[in-house]
Amino acid sequence: MAEKSLPHLSGSPATETDWFEALISLARYLRGPEGCPWDRVQGSVEFAGFLKGEAEELVEAAKASNDPHLAEEFGDTLFTLLATAAAAEEEGRFRLIDALRLAHEKMIRRHEHVFGDAKAATPEDAVRVWEEVKRREREAGQK
Numbered sequence: 001m002a003e004k005s006l007p008h009l010s011g012s013p014a015t016e017t018d019w020f021e022a023l024i025s026l027a028r029y030l031r032g033p034e035g036c037p038w039d040r041v042q043g044s045v046e047f048a049g050f051l052k053g054e055a056e057e058l059v060e061a062a063k064a065s066n067d068p069h070l071a072e073e074f075g076d077t078l079f080t081l082l083a084t085a086a087a088a089e090e091e092g093r094f095r096l097i098d099a100l101r102l103a104h105e106k107m108i109r110r111h112e113h114v115f116g117d118a119k120a121a122t123p124e125d126a127v128r129v130w131e132e133v134k135r136r137e138r139e140a141g142q143k
Contacts, residue, residue, distance in 0.1 A: 023079060024096060027086040039083070044091055047084035054080045109133060 013019045030039040054077040061070040085096040113120035113129040120126040 024082045024086070027079065027082040028089075030083075031086055031090065042083070042087060044084050044088040044093055047080060047087050050080050051077070051084070109137075 013022050027039075030036045032040075054073070058070070058073040058077050061073040064070075082096070085094075085099060088094050089096060108115050110130050110133050112118040112133050113126055118129045118132075120129050
């Protein structure tokens with residue numbers, strides 16, 4: 001097989017950030033005119049539908065204590081999430097950067113016992129605080 005230049009990689013990725021950027025670039029590239037016909041016809045709904053199977057494989061690998069397989073299945077799940085995001089961006093549903101920001105903000109907000117005034121000395125306390133924040137969000141109309 002002839003090697004093609006991979007436009008989604010610049011140099012050799014060295015950091016997690018480099019690899020994350022390479023993976024999202026690959027998901028976007030596969031949807032483009034030089035990419036894969038199958039990827040191009042999948043929408044965000046279709047890609048999101050594949051997540052359940054990928055997540056089940058991830059759980060199975062974690063339970064099997066097969067660390068190389070766990071890393072592979074994590075990567076598959078992450079790629080499927082990024083493919084969902086790439087399709088959603090094209091559809092005008094959301095931008096990946098917005099989803100990343102919203103997830104970061106939510107995790108900070110839900111960890112009020114770490115970043116706010118709430119206290120949690122035990123895992124059970126942490127769950128209680130998490131659920132209380134979640135309840136307040138629902139009442140305020142947030143998810």
